[in-house]
Amino acid sequence: MNNFDFHNPTRILFGKGRIDDLDGQVPADAKVLILFGGGSAERTGVLANVRKALGDREVVEFSGIEPNPRYETAIKAVDVIAENGVTFILAVGGGSVIDAAKFIAAAAKYDGDAWDIFTSFGGVIKDALPFGTVLTLPATGSEMNTGSVITHLGKAAKLPFRSPHCAPVFSILDPELTYTLPDRQIANGVADAFVHVIEQYLTYPVGAPVQDGFSETLLRTLIDLGPKALETPKDYDIRASLMWTATLALNGLISAGVPQDWASHMIGHEITAFNDTDHARTLAVVLPSLMQDQREAKREKLLQYAANVWDIREGDDDARIDAAIKATVDFFHAMGIDTKLSDYNVGADDIDTIINALTDHGMTELGEHGKITPTVARRILEAAL
Numbered sequence: 001m002n003n004f005d006f007h008n009p010t011r012i013l014f015g016k017g018r019i020d021d022l023d024g025q026v027p028a029d030a031k032v033l034i035l036f037g038g039g040s041a042e043r044t045g046v047l048a049n050v051r052k053a054l055g056d057r058e059v060v061e062f063s064g065i066e067p068n069p070r071y072e073t074a075i076k077a078v079d080v081i082a083e084n085g086v087t088f089i090l091a092v093g094g095g096s097v098i099d100a101a102k103f104i105a106a107a108a109k110y111d112g113d114a115w116d117i118f119t120s121f122g123g124v125i126k127d128a129l130p131f132g133t134v135l136t137l138p139a140t141g142s143e144m145n146t147g148s149v150i151t152h153l154g155k156a157a158k159l160p161f162r163s164p165h166c167a168p169v170f171s172i173l174d175p176e177l178t179y180t181l182p183d184r185q186i187a188n189g190v191a192d193a194f195v196h197v198i199e200q201y202l203t204y205p206v207g208a209p210v211q212d213g214f215s216e217t218l219l220r221t222l223i224d225l226g227p228k229a230l231e232t233p234k235d236y237d238i239r240a241s242l243m244w245t246a247t248l249a250l251n252g253l254i255s256a257g258v259p260q261d262w263a264s265h266m267i268g269h270e271i272t273a274f275n276d277t278d279h280a281r282t283l284a285v286v287l288p289s290l291m292q293d294q295r296e297a298k299r300e301k302l303l304q305y306a307a308n309v310w311d312i313r314e315g316d317d318d319a320r321i322d323a324a325i326k327a328t329v330d331f332f333h334a335m336g337i338d339t340k341l342s343d344y345n346v347g348a349d350d351i352d353t354i355i356n357a358l359t360d361h362g363m364t365e366l367g368e369h370g371k372i373t374p375t376v377a378r379r380i381l382e383a384a385l
């Protein structure tokens with residue numbers, strides 16, 4: 001097992017009705033900025049409950065954070081913070097709103113050009129406003145990690161950053177808040193969490209059976225409960241397990257002490273930057289093609305994945321790897337997610353644009369061995385057409 005530091009300071013308040021506990025989590029004298037998206041939080045009544053729970057604290061609201069949140073919008077919230085003397089941010093929504101909150105919290109305390117946050121992958125961040133979250137969409141793990149991904153429309157870039165200063169102070173996870181999600185977002189959430197686990201699991205063995213066992217359980221849970229969540233949308237136990245699975249998939253627990261890949265994510269981000277395809281759907285396109293392309297580098301873990309996640313035991317090594325990749329594709333299809341670039345209006349002629357952007361953003365040595373160069377990424381995309 002590799003050396004690691006593990007520290008996760010985010011308090012999780014999990015279960016029914018936990019918005020009522022906001023009062024005990026947000027400082028009594030805080031000036032709060034409530035950050036939310038395009039209207040679902042208002043429509044579903046979540047915002048009304050949040051406002052009520054904050055009592056007579058001074059509150060400013062900022063709405064309009066988009067899915068795949070935009071720099072151009074989020075930066076406006078930084079001015080609102082300065083104008084109103086905001087001391088605490090409360091993000092109400094899915095990964096997009098929470099990611100935007102992380103950027104806004106850091107930019108509010110940064111004196112230079114806020115774009116430096118991305119060019120340094122978060123390195124310039126030395127402080128951030130405290131923030132909490134009310135999660136409405138289980139998917140990204142952003143509610144319990146320090147990462148964020150923001151799209152800059154003007155620069156046609158979707159870039160990640162990470163900073164220990166950008167951990168939520170607390171996150172409220174009430175599975176009942178997910179009942180209003182459309183099937184498409186449930187499917188996206190399941191696929192996103194699935195690929196998060198894969199990025200931290202499907203590399204090469206380093207003698208870490210605990211991390212592998214956690215990962216395999218998370219994957220099997222998503223495979224079992226994902227389709228059931230679509231069939232029976234108001235089953236509390238299914239929603240509760242999915243919500244906690246998605247959080248555990250990217251809160252640092254399963255990545256401690258093991259190699260990580262993240263090439264599917266970095267290539268997928270460029271597809272979203274290219275034509276705004278849902279994040280999870282880009283992953284469902286890239287991952288199977290990457291598994292096929294990298295089958296030698298990932299051989300041992302692909303065989304372990306076939307056996308422990310899919311219970312594939314018949315046939316020789318190559319047949320079992322083929323069956324595991326096919327099972328992965330079938331799972332995405334069972335969730336109603338297409339797995340080819342052409343399903344998302346990306347053609348052969350567009351691959352140059354995507355690869356050039358990947359190169360421009362410094363993503364030239366991806367994967368657990370740093371060997372997924374732009375040439376390999378091109379091959380992966382061409383095989384996914």
Ligand SMILES: NC(=O)c1ccc[n+]([C@@H]2O[C@H](COP(=O)([O-])OP(=O)(O)OC[C@H]3O[C@@H](n4cnc5c(N)ncnc54)[C@H](O)[C@@H]3O)[C@@H](O)[C@H]2O)c1
Nearest residue numbers: 040067068094095096136137139140142147148180181279
């Ligand atoms: N920070 C991280 O670690 C991390 C990890 C993976 C992905 N991401 C990023 O997160 C973003 C995706 O976030 P997401 O998948 O959570 O989706 P999202 O936050 O973009 O939300 C998707 C849509 O669902 C709606 N919605 C949210 N909750 C709802 C509810 N309860 N009922 C009805 N509608 C609801 C939103 O209004 C929005 O239109 C992408 O930009 C992706 O790159 C971040």
